[in-house]
Amino acid sequence: MRPLPWGQLNFLQTTDTHGWIAGHLQEPQYSADWGDYISFASRMREKADFRGVDLLLIDTGDRIEGNGIYDASTPKGKYTYDIFREQEIDVITTGNHELYQTDAADREYEQTVPNYKGNYLASNLDYILPKTGEQVPMAQRYRIFTTKNLGIRVLAFGFIFDFTGNGNNTVVQPVGKTIKEKWFQEAIREKVDLFIVAGHVTLPGPEYKAIFQAIRSQNWDTPIQFFGGHSHIRDYHKYDSKSYGLQAGRYMETVGWMSIDGIKGKGKAGASDLEPRASLSFQRRYIDNNLFGYHYHTGLNESTFPTKRGINASAAIYKARKALELDHNFGCAPKDLWMNRAPYPSNDSLYTWLETEVIPEIAVIPERKDIPTLAIINTGTIRFDIFKGAFTRDTTYIISPFISKLVSLKDVPYDAAKRVEALLNSAGQVLQASGLQASQLAPPEQMAVRSNIIGPHNPHAAGGTQTPLILHNDDPPLIPGYTTKDDAGDEGDDTLHTPITFYNVPNVIQSARSFPADADPEKVDLVFTDFIQPWVLSAMQFTGQNYTAHDIAPYGNETLTELMADWIKRHWGQQC
Numbered sequence: 083m084r085p086l087p088w089g090q091l092n093f094l095q096t097t098d099t100h101g102w103i104a105g106h107l108q109e110p111q112y113s114a115d116w117g118d119y120i121s122f123a124s125r126m127r128e129k130a131d132f133r134g135v136d137l138l139l140i141d142t143g144d145r146i147e148g149n150g151i152y153d154a155s156t157p158k159g160k161y162t163y164d165i166f167r168e169q170e171i172d173v174i175t176t177g178n179h180e181l182y183q184t185d186a187a188d189r190e191y192e193q194t195v196p197n198y199k200g201n202y203l204a205s206n207l208d209y210i211l212p213k214t215g216e217q218v219p220m221a222q223r224y225r226i227f228t229t230k231n232l233g234i235r236v237l238a239f240g241f242i243f244d245f246t247g248n249g250n251n252t253v254v255q256p257v258g259k260t261i262k263e264k265w266f267q268e269a270i271r272e273k274v275d276l277f278i279v280a281g282h283v284t285l286p287g288p289e290y291k292a293i294f295q296a297i298r299s300q301n302w303d304t305p306i307q308f309f310g311g312h313s314h315i316r317d318y319h320k321y322d323s324k325s326y327g328l329q330a331g332r333y334m335e336t337v338g339w340m341s342i343d344g345i346k347g348k349g350k351a352g353a354s355d356l357e358p359r360a361s362l363s364f365q366r367r368y369i370d371n372n373l374f375g376y377h378y379h380t381g382l383n384e385s386t387f388p389t390k391r392g393i394n395a396s397a398a399i400y401k402a403r404k405a406l407e408l409d410h411n412f413g414c415a416p417k418d419l420w421m422n423r424a425p426y427p428s429n430d431s432l433y434t435w436l437e438t439e440v441i442p443e444i445a446v447i448p449e450r451k452d453i454p455t456l457a458i459i460n461t462g463t464i465r466f467d468i469f470k471g472a473f474t475r476d477t478t479y480i481i482s483p484f485i486s487k488l489v490s491l492k493d494v495p496y497d498a499a500k501r502v503e504a505l506l507n508s509a510g511q512v513l514q515a516s517g518l519q520a521s522q523l524a525p526p527e528q529m530a531v532r533s534n535i536i537g538p539h540n541p542h543a544a545g546g547t548q549t550p551l552i553l554h555n556d557d558p559p560l561i562p563g564y565t566t567k568d569d570a571g572d573e574g575d576d577t578l579h580t581p582i583t584f585y586n587v588p589n590v591i592q593s594a595r596s597f598p599a600d601a602d603p604e605k606v607d608l609v610f611t612d613f614i615q616p617w618v619l620s621a622m623q624f625t626g627q628n629y630t631a632h633d634i635a636p637y638g639n640e641t642l643t644e645l646m647a648d649w650i651k652r653h654w655g656q657q658c
């Protein structure tokens with residue numbers, strides 16, 4: 083373990099938690115739950131007070147979709163909003179997942195925004211009031227506040243990237259337009275000790291570049307601390323010597339730690355001015371979300387660490403999981419199936435399993451069962467690995483929380499249909515002409531990881547001979563986990579691990595079914611999930627086939643998630 087470096091102003095960040103408030107039940111290194119995180123934050127605040135420094139909490143969105151405790155209830159999130167709110171968060175923003183479905187955006191506006199009144203920020207996001215149709219800010223555009231112990235004057239913004247897939251009850255304004263608005267131009271002229279830009283935005287992306295330049299154009303040396311999200315990775319980015327960004331991974335695997343020293347604050351009311359340190363310095367850590375680490379970083383133990391509020395939240399999580407029967411076993415996975423830890427195609431690839439075993443059986447409707455069919459799904463529709471053992475109700479939502487259904491273009495020329503898979507996988511520029519990003523079809527982790535990373539002890543790696551990071555002979559062997567390299571080097575992870583292999587996967591996979599044995603069919607049904615409809619239509623157009631949304635017909639009534647769960651019930655036994 084590596085200790086956390088403290089500064090005058092310190093932060094804990096969560097992002098892309100996607101409902102994993104129960105922690106990871108199958109992976110001990112990420113097994114702390116939201117209640118444990120509440121206790122941790124509270125104990126760290128006590129430590130900050132004792133040191134006379136400040137601690138702020140940040141969350142940058144995508145709190146929902148991706149775990150049974152949110153997705154299995156009706157309405158979705160029946161238990162999660164009340165549990166989540168038990169954590170005090172100083173700056174909180176919206177992710178794209180809060181906006182895909184209109185009911186989720188309604189709940190965000192009606193529950194999360196008031197739960198975090200004053201701290202919820204929506205610099206470029208509006209909500210359409212359902213009764214009047216009036217377009218109003220989702221929450222306040224920014225906030226100015228002074229920190230409790232050192233009196234540091236902070237101005238915080240809350241952004242979302244230039245997202246276009248939102249439902250029709252929200253409006254995401256492009257960042258480039260927002261930063262020209264009067265209120266933003268006035269805000270960046272405020273005299274503050276620090277700007278915080280929190281958002282569901284990737285750190286090196288164009289949106290944060292534009293915001294950085296806009297703030298710098300008015301404040302040549304005020305420190306700026308960015309907090310990012312969306313790409314599900316641990317990341318730290320340098321904008322200039324006084325501006326850095328932190329991103330705390332995904333799925334409650336990581337809690338981000340950031341500390342800044344050397345801010346020219348005014349000091350506590352009544353106290354003498356804060357002594358400016360010699361120079362400004364920024365440090366970051368990525369905390370593995372488990373109790374062992376929480377005890378280590380707080381210097382407490384099993385009996386001294388938990389707070390009443392944390393214990394109550396953990397109890398509420400346990401009760402909610404019971405009520406939703408999330409441990410109900412649908413079948414036993416015979417082996418681990420990996421999204422990115424095994425190459426595609428291979429026997430251990432989750433996508434190969436889907437393509438060869440599952441999709442040919444589930445992408446069928448009785449009235450079209452004998453028609454030659456090409457079925458395409460995007461790899462991003464799968465969100466997590468399957469571990470050997472019980473595949474539960476919870477796992478179904480962890481694997482794929484989306485409510486996408488299958489749709490089809492019937493009787494399309496095979497010569498055109500057979501080109502769609504390759505176009506979606508490799509013709510990014512062709513699709514971009516229609517304003518579509520092919521990379522959005524793949525898992526978000528792939529936004530940042532552009533080539534395979536081969537770890538040690540990997541049966542698939544050529545030679546498989548890399549040596550793990552053993553420090554001394556008598557040290558316990560390291561376990562596989564994050565080995566992050568970022569703009570500050572490779573010292574960021576609070577826990578040393580051996581690296582994990584990451585293989586890139588294509589944007590889409592395809593299964594063929596009911597093809598004649600002797601010759602190519604003339605026509606086929608092209609089946610795909612409704613989420614990828616714009617991409618498929620655009621690819622078809624490129625082949626010279628001008629289909630529109632009117633030509634698309636539903637293909638069955640169940641969501642892809644329900645179809646996969648049915649397959650598992652039929653094929654995997656109960657003997658784990």
Ligand SMILES: O=c1ccn([C@@H]2O[C@H](COP(=O)(O)O)[C@@H](O)[C@H]2O)c(=O)[nH]1
Pocket residue numbers: 144178179182312313314460461462463464484485486521522523524525526613
């Ligand atoms: O209905 C849907 C919605 C999204 N996806 C995939 O998810 C990513 C976005 O994931 P983040 O967690 O927001 O980063 C999107 O690009 C799609 O690949 C989907 O498949 N179906």
